[in-house]
Amino acid sequence: MGPGISRYSDINAEPLQNKQIYEKFEDHTRPVREMKVTSEEMDRARVPRERRDYCAHLWLGYLKCKREWFPELSRCDGVLHDYKHCNVDDIKHNMMEYERTKRLMARERKAMAESMAED
Numbered sequence: 001m002g003p004g005i006s007r008y009s010d011i012n013a014e015p016l017q018n019k020q021i022y023e024k025f026e027d028h029t030r031p032v033r034e035m036k037v038t039s040e041e042m043d044r045a046r047v048p049r050e051r052r053d054y055c056a057h058l059w060l061g062y063l064k065c066k067r068e069w070f071p072e073l074s075r076c077d078g079v080l081h082d083y084k085h086c087n088v089d090d091i092k093h094n095m096m097e098y099e100r101t102k103r104l105m106a107r108e109r110k111a112m113a114e115s116m117a118e119d
Helices: 019-024 039-044 056-068 073-118
Strands: none
Touching (some): 039 056, 056 073
């Protein structure tokens, strides 16, 4: 058996696609991460859907650099590096938010189980 088959999986314990769970455990004391480009700007630049994330402004900078320095794309390595670094940071941020939400869900389930046991 592979690890995907033999692992225990409880779909109710996973906050993957359920936005209501993230809203329930949202922390309003943290700073809000806002997009630095609008969807109209991304439409005009024809940014693909998979690039429309928090780091889209850096992707637009890379596209601009590619247009300006076309034959010598090695001059855009720094801009591309900044985009990739931002992308890795965004993935880490999303993973930490996911783990935080899962931890809060487990804490809530444990508190509910303890209160049910006391009754």
